[in-house]
Amino acid sequence: MLEKLFVVKIGGNIIDDDAKLAAFLISFAALKGKKILVHGGGKLATRLAEEMKVPQQMVDGRRITDAETLKIVTMVYAGYINKNIVARLQAHGSNAIGLSGADGNAIQAHKRVHPTLDYGFVGDVDSVNAPLLKSLLDQDLAIVLAPITHDKQGLLLNTNADTIAQEAAKGLSGHYDVELIYSFEKSGVLLDANDDSTVIASITPAYYQQLKAAQKIFAGMIPKLDNAFAALNSGVKKVIIGKAEQLQQLIAGSSGTTIINEQ
Ligand SMILES: Nc1ncnc2c1ncn2[C@@H]1O[C@H](COP(=O)(O)OP(=O)(O)O)[C@@H](O)[C@H]1O
Numbered sequence: 220m221l222e223k224l225f226v227v228k229i230g231g232n233i234i235d236d237d238a239k240l241a242a243f244l245i246s247f248a249a250l251k252g253k254k255i256l257v258h259g260g261g262k263l264a265t266r267l268a269e270e271m272k273v274p275q276q277m278v279d280g281r282r283i284t285d286a287e288t289l290k291i292v293t294m295v296y297a298g299y300i301n302k303n304i305v306a307r308l309q310a311h312g313s314n315a316i317g318l319s320g321a322d323g324n325a326i327q328a329h330k331r332v333h334p335t336l337d338y339g340f341v342g343d344v345d346s347v348n349a350p351l352l353k354s355l356l357d358q359d360l361a362i363v364l365a366p367i368t369h370d371k372q373g374l375l376l377n378t379n380a381d382t383i384a385q386e387a388a389k390g391l392s393g394h395y396d397v398e399l400i401y402s403f404e405k406s407g408v409l410l411d412a413n414d415d416s417t418v419i420a421s422i423t424p425a426y427y428q429q430l431k432a433a434q435k436i437f438a439g440m441i442p443k444l445d446n447a448f449a450a451l452n453s454g455v456k457k458v459i460i461g462k463a464e465q466l467q468q469l470i471a472g473s474s475g476t477t478i479i480n481e482q
């Protein structure tokens with residue numbers, strides 16, 4: 220039996236709310252065992268870019284990343300947000316190390332090729348350096364991953380943070396029993412996205428398609444669920460979506476939505 224690894228993604232609305240972020244980081248620091256925290260910070264990047272008069276455009280939950288935007292997202296994700304999270308985990312007694320995909324060649328990617336749309340400097344992941352990540356986890360370091368990757372030719376690339384979490388979970392699934400947790404501001408995947416009391420306990424691919432067709436699942440929840448199913452189909456043992464403030468309950472299985480890959 221393999222050792223357990225928790226890969227936890229924290230949503231952009233939590234990063235943007237200091238009280239919620241503080242509460243989340245206390246419970247993440249208290250989590251026993253091997254752990255990786257993946258963050259984005261899209262909201263802060265958008266605000267900063269707008270202040271700098273760099274117009275922003277999102278397509279299907281992905282940021283069109285021109286050269287100026289790449290500088291901003293690198294500074295925000297791999298700089299301020301990553302280091303702020305690491306420092307706060309240190310304050311809670313959790314020895315953490317923050318990495319972008321370029322550090323230690325942690326996550327290699329290539330610039331997205333699309334037939335009709337130029338996404339700019341957006342990266343699709345090619346490989347995760349599992350031996351490097353495992354060696355850090357073996358030293359009882361908690362790893363904090365920023366969603367900036369590189370192409371090993373000197374180019375930094377912007378990659379969606381839900382995808383980074385999926386790829387890291389998948390990449391380490393040969394070494395650990397991986398549990399992937401997508402935590403955000405809502406209680407799980409909801410039947411009514413505006414009503415936190417309508418949590419769906421579990422979702423199969425067929426139910427997902429049905430809810431998507433009925434437009435009960437939309438926007439950022441679509442790529443999140445696509446990533447969740449992709450993880451389960453690639454060796455990740457368990458995927459849960461739920462509220463960041465309820466990390467313990469999500470792990471205990473008493474809260475959130477469980478993603479199931481059989482029909
Ligand atoms: N059925 C649903 N249940 C919960 N959230 C949903 C649902 N459908 C769409 N959403 C939207 O998806 C968003 C989460 O996606 P996203 O913003 O990409 O996540 P994150 O905060 O992790 O980056 C929620 O804030 C919500 O507005």
Ligand SMILES: CC(=O)N[C@@H](CCC(=O)OP(=O)(O)O)C(=O)O
Binds near residue numbers: 260262282292377381
């Ligand atoms: C290519 C791409 O879209 N990258 C994302 C990375 C950050 C992210 O995913 O942040 P959240 O989890 O807070 O949404 C972006 O720049 O918005």
